[in-house]
Amino acid sequence: MSGVIPALGLIMFGAVFLLLPFGFPVGFTLMGTAMLFALIGHFAGAFDLMLLTALPQRLLGLMENDLLQAIPLFVYLGVIMQRTTLAAELLEAMSGLFGKHAGGLSISTVILGALLAPTTGAVGASVLTLGLLALPAMLNAGYEKSLACGVVCSAGTLGTVLPPSIILIVLADLMRGANAEAQIMRGEDVHGALIIKDIYVGMLAPVGILLACYLIYAIAIAMLRPATCPPLPPERRKRLPWPRLIVVVFGPLAFIALLLGSIVTGRVYTVEAAALGAIVATVYAWVRGELNWLRWAETVRMVMRLTGMMFLLLMGASTFTLVFRGLNGVASVHALLAMVPGGLTIAVPAVFAVTFCFGFFLDALEILLLVVPIAVPPLLALGAQPIWLTALMALTVQTSFLMPPSGFALFFLRSIAPRSVATRDIYKGALPFLLIQLALIAMLVRMPELATALPALMD
Amino acid sequence: MPSLLRSLRRFAGAADAVVDAIGRTFAWLVLFVIAALFGQWPLRELVGGGHILANDFGQIAHATVFAIGVAYALRWDGHVRLDVVYHRMSLRAKAWVDLAGTVAVIVPWALMILWFSWATTVRSVAVFEKFSDTWSPGYWLFKVLLLAFAALLLLQAAGHVARDIAQLVDPQPEHRPDARPPPAASAPG
Numbered sequence: 001m002s003g004v005i006p007a008l009g010l011i012m013f014g015a016v017f018l019l020l021p022f023g024f025p026v027g028f029t030l031m032g033t034a035m036l037f038a039l040i041g042h043f044a045g046a047f048d049l050m051l052l053t054a055l056p057q058r059l060l061g062l063m064e065n066d067l068l069q070a071i072p073l074f075v076y077l078g079v080i081m082q083r084t085t086l087a088a089e090l091l092e093a094m095s096g097l098f099g100k101h102a103g104g105l106s107i108s109t110v111i112l113g114a115l116l117a118p119t120t121g122a123v124g125a126s127v128l129t130l131g132l133l134a135l136p137a138m139l140n141a142g143y144e145k146s147l148a149c150g151v152v153c154s155a156g157t158l159g160t161v162l163p164p165s166i167i168l169i170v171l172a173d174l175m176r177g178a179n180a181e182a183q184i185m186r187g188e189d190v191h192g193a194l195i196i197k198d199i200y201v202g203m204l205a206p207v208g209i210l211l212a213c214y215l216i217y218a219i220a221i222a223m224l225r226p227a228t229c230p231p232l233p234p235e236r237r238k239r240l241p242w243p244r245l246i247v248v249v250f251g252p253l254a255f256i257a258l259l260l261g262s263i264v265t266g267r268v269y270t271v272e273a274a275a276l277g278a279i280v281a282t283v284y285a286w287v288r289g290e291l292n293w294l295r296w297a298e299t300v301r302m303v304m305r306l307t308g309m310m311f312l313l314l315m316g317a318s319t320f321t322l323v324f325r326g327l328n329g330v331a332s333v334h335a336l337l338a339m340v341p342g343g344l345t346i347a348v349p350a351v352f353a354v355t356f357c358f359g360f361f362l363d364a365l366e367i368l369l370l371v372v373p374i375a376v377p378p379l380l381a382l383g384a385q386p387i388w389l390t391a392l393m394a395l396t397v398q399t400s401f402l403m404p405p406s407g408f409a410l411f412f413l414r415s416i417a418p419r420s421v422a423t424r425d426i427y428k429g430a431l432p433f434l435l436i437q438l439a440l441i442a443m444l445v446r447m448p449e450l451a452t453a454l455p456a457l458m459d
Numbered sequence: 460m461p462s463l464l465r466s467l468r469r470f471a472g473a474a475d476a477v478v479d480a481i482g483r484t485f486a487w488l489v490l491f492v493i494a495a496l497f498g499q500w501p502l503r504e505l506v507g508g509g510h511i512l513a514n515d516f517g518q519i520a521h522a523t524v525f526a527i528g529v530a531y532a533l534r535w536d537g538h539v540r541l542d543v544v545y546h547r548m549s550l551r552a553k554a555w556v557d558l559a560g561t562v563a564v565i566v567p568w569a570l571m572i573l574w575f576s577w578a579t580t581v582r583s584v585a586v587f588e589k590f591s592d593t594w595s596p597g598y599w600l601f602k603v604l605l606l607a608f609a610a611l612l613l614l615q616a617a618g619h620v621a622r623d624i625a626q627l628v629d630p631q632p633e634h635r636p637d638a639r640p641p642p643a644a645s646a647p648g
């Protein structure tokens with residue numbers, strides 16, 4: 001028994017994965033596991049039940065957290081894009097610009113993925129959205145199946161890494177907490193308070209390179225093997241008149257520019273940019289006659305449901321980590337990682353290998369909420385650089401979604417791809433993007449400056 | 460027995476209806492969140508005042524949306540779950556999982572929140588607690604919201620328990636007729 005008590009936190013972590021397959025909602029499963037182990041810990045004399053009285057305060061903390069304000073705004077924008085023809089129109093208009101050149105649709109899909117990234121709360125959902133939209137378009141145009149699938153899968157995962165998407169907002173918030181905890185563990189101010197802006201800015205260079213690689217790949221294929229991504233036949237090419245084109249294509253681009261500008265300059269807050277985007281999209285949809293009171297009501301209800309879904313995960317994780325800490329779980333992870341020979345050079349890959357495996361059955365928010373509060377504070381306390389670790393975490397999770405056989409993005413695309421698309425096509429198409437991801441991760445490991453230089457430069 | 464079953468099902472339907480009505484009404488607050496969080500920009504840059512109030516009220520509205528959203532999502536089966544095994548289960552097995560989880564997790568968790576936050580909420584409302592950093596009025600609303608959140612979750616959980624018991628005793632092919640199939644429900648966003 002005495003050997004079990006210190007490891008109770010780790011056993012609790014394992015228990016989650018035994019309970020999740022029963023299919024009860026993830027957020028509630030986390031709460032249940034936490035309560036169960038709080039009781040076990042109480043009877044084993046390893047947990048003070050009074051700790052649980054801190055729970056309402058933690059929930060209030062979630063309610064007051066002004067970083068998370070952006071979530072319903074982005075969710076709203078995403079639902080509006082999905083429920084109207086805005087996204088479809090955007091794809092059509094962008095690919096129309098390519099005229100008789102090959103690769104218009106595949107390149108436009110990557111860009112569309114980047115444009116929809118901020119609204120991504122679940123990678124599965126954004127792969128579905130993109131897949132329903134772009135996959136039929138590409139297949140009808142005569143694209144090679146594997147190329148079409150690869151582009152959709154990888155573009156659908158961009159929300160995991162592109163700041164300030166919902167997923168990155170949550171990651172940034174978790175990293176802020178982990179950093180504060182690491183400082184308590186070390187008893188000294190190692191890296192100083194972690195500024196959210198620095199996390200976002202730190203993501204810019206790696207994500208910029210990633211996007212550039214995606215685009216270069218799509219363009220290279222269009223030039224080297226144009227038969228795999230033929231242009232639309234002339235009679236189906238649509239060229240919008242200039243005024244519409246400016247609104248449809250440059251509107252969203254301006255929105256993304258505003259979002260990124262809000263991160264870098266700090267003159268406008270992310271929530272303000274997001275709210276502006278929501279207002280513009282709403283007005284546009286009304287003017288185009290795609291919104292009426294009924295559809296608007298459905299939209300806000302959907303937003304409420306999805307926001308509730310995400311915050312239940314946050315509440316579940318909050319309950320879970322409270323008990324995990326009460327059981328000294330973080331300390332045992334720290335002890336475990338400190339024992340690893342080779343220090344951080346082995347400890348970091350070990351943590352990320354585990355994280356990578358979660359990508360086979362969990363979506364981004366669930367993975368981050370489980371891994372970051374538990375495994376990141378010890379890594380930071382051992383001296384890892386927080387901004388670098390954030391970038392590495394986001395990229396690792398994203399990459400795991402593209403990993404055959406059951407990466408989340410591939411899995412969701414399979415669920416909606418027509419029968420004519422073989423599962424092998426999906427794997428084959430994802431492979432080049434997977435290689436790009438792995439190359440970038442390797443680069444980031446060798447050169448942490450990729451993530452850390454820009455924030456340092458801005459200070 | 461049939462009359463008991465009928466009242467169980469009627470109660471479950473009533474719980475659904477209440478959560479639904481509250482959800483539908485408060486969902487419009489999403490628009491207020493958008494307006495307030497956008498509005499703080501011109502208020503700060505052009506008017507030079509009121510932006511803090513706009514942000515604080517936007518925050519309360521945002522918290523209301525997700526607090527009610529948790530129960531609302533539960534009512535529409537919108538919470539993410541690991542689907543690999545679950546979607547192959549029989550209706551009976553699903554009802555068992557749902558019943559066990561609801562009784563063992565949601566009910567005690569929500570009761571715990573109610574129990575632990577009751578006293579501070581009463582104190583907060585008694586003095587109409589303000590935001591501690593900005594002095595905006597209305598901070599007490601968060602605390603009331605926490606109670607309302609737990610109560611609504613409890614109501615929906617009770618509805619689920621009633622429906623699951625009815626289902627286990629007297630199986631119906633359409634266990635939860637209005638809930639969407641899981642992939643669509645857990646996915647969009």
